[in-house]
Amino acid sequence: MEKVKESEAIEIDIPLETSLKKKLQQTPRWETFEPFALSRVPYIIRENNKELYEPKVVSIGPYHRGKESLRAMEEHKPRCLIDFLGRNPEIQIEVYVEEVKKLEARARRCYCETINLNTNEFVEMLLLDGCFILDLFFKVRAREPHTLLDVGWGAKTIIADLLLLENQIPFFVVEKLHAIVTHYEGDRDSLLYLLQPSSVSPDLPAKGNIYHLLHLYYQWFVPGRTSKQRSRRYSGILISTEHSRSNPIVSWLNSRSSRSNKKPYKPMRAIPCATELREAGVIFKRKESPSDVFDITFENGVMEIPMLPIDSIRRIIYMNFAAFERSNSAMEHDLMSYVALMDSLINSNRDVIILQQCGIINNMLLNEEELAVFFNQLGDWSTLDSDKHYFAWLFAEVELYCDSRWHKYRAKLMRDYFNNPWSALSVIAAVILLIFAAVQAVYSMYPYVHH
Incomplete structure (x- = not known):
């Protein structure tokens, strides 16, 4: 009893300011972090949908490392490393280890949590995971036999795991390993070609700094505003979407409202669902734009939307795209704008059926109700500036069209008497x-x- 009391007395005798100073000295300053952070999905979002954010087969990075359910794949990583080293036998493994060690401090700064691994453990993780990713894509691109990919479910499940927000390593580690094995130092194009899926158009290269593999695929899926220099015309007034952030649409609509003694225009947070729009005379058509689902147009009551395929794997990838976009406050929330549009169009099973019949949605989920829930999940916990988002122009055009009584009467005539x-x-x-x-x-x- 006396020994216990002595130890308690010793702990009590440590001044609080001393323990705080020690903790502050061990905490890295904000300016020491990289411009991006490899973060986790917020607990309140992930806890209800763990299957969407946690790996099922392979762990990449530190967050899910050591899980019992992923141990089998850890045994395959050294085999993948052997195959990777065999692509350039002249370079010994010591070269890779030395180069990755140079990146250790920078890589640690990319994670928003303290990684409790020593130098050897951390460098080994980066080396094994980076070589696993590259070896996988080398074999996919060359159509070489791969034990893991030859399993019927293997390829899709592994790719889905590689595109999870919590399952990433910094992209500069992958770039360095690729440069060593190929002697293409500084040649990013060859690496992007290796990682690029067949569905991505070659005229949509990645731009600027790439944080990780998920960020690369996000850039290919979300083209960004700079690649969209199309113009929109409102009753003879030409408005460029490039300058839509200065609200020319809202300004023009308000001037139009003042001349007609109407209430000032307020940016819409949503538009009517597909069923209501069809009743108002809107026609939905599938647009042939396979590499850009954002290439949506609305002219003369015809809304053309490229097809969006959705299956169990793509559902996971889309959800992690959304989580990544929300995790970076400096990014334009263009994906959330697309989600807001689709979520507005889909309120019930009838809306899903309309879009499926038009070829706009290729739904490979269980049923129409699950698809509607999927779009609701995508938009959860997100904020969107209703007058500055990517499709603000379309929301405004739809409102103008639906405000016309003639369009409603014509639609009713066609529906009731010419159907x-x-x-x-x-x-x-x-x-x-x-x-x-x-x-x-x-x-x-x-x-x-x-x-």
């Missing part, structure tokens, strides 16, 4: 009979008028 051949024939017959009746009335009155 099938028999209804159309009956309307035409009624019009013809009405004309005949009018002509007969005129001729019957003619003798009296002539007299």
Whole structure:
């Protein structure tokens, strides 16, 4: 008992300011971090949907390292390293270790949490994980046999794991390993070609600093505003989307409202769903733009949207794209703008069916209800500036179109009387009979008028 009391007394005798100073000395300053942070998905989001954010097969980086469910793949990584080293036998493993050690301090600064691994453990993790990624894509590009990929579910599941927000290593580590094995120091294009999926157009290169593999694929999926120099025309007024952040749409709509004694225009946070838009006369069409799902147009009541394929793997990737975009406050929230558009269009199973029938959505999930829930999940915990987002121009055009009574009356006429051949024939017959009746009335009155 006396020994316990002595130890307690010793702990109590340590001044608080001393322990705080020690803790502050061990804490890195903000300016020592890299411009980006490899962060986790917030607990409140991840806890309800762990299957969307946690790896199922392979761990990359420190956050999920050592999990029992991922141990089998850890045994494959040394085999992948052997294959990777065999691509350039002249370079010994000591060269790779030495070069990765030079990147250790910078790589540690990329993570928003303290990584409790010593130098050897941390460098080994970066080397094994980086070589695993490169060896995988080398074999995919060359169509070489791969034990892991030859399993029916292997390729898609591994790719999905590599594109999780919490399952990343800094991209500059991958670049360095690729430069050593290929002797292409500073040649990013060859590395991007290696990592590029077949669905990505070659005229959409990655731009600027690439943080990690997920960021690279995000750039390929979300083209960015600088690549969109299209112009929008509002009743003869030309407005460039490049300058839409200065709100020319809102300014013009407000000037139009003041001339017509209407209430000032307020940016819309949503538009009517697909069912309501169809009732208002909007026609949905699939647009042939396979490499850019953001290439959406709305002209003369016709909304053209490129097809968006959705299956269980893409669902995971899209969710992590959204988590990555929300984790970086400096980024434009263009993906969230797309989500806001699709979430507005889809409110029920009927909306999903309309978009599926038009070829806009290729739904490979369980049912239409699951797809509607998916878009709701994508938009959870996100904020969007309703007058500056990517599709603010489209929201404004849709509102102008739906405000027209003529479009509603025409849509009702087409829906009620011309939705099938028999209804159309009956309307035409009624019009013809009405004309005949009018002509007969005129001729019957003619003798009296002539007299």
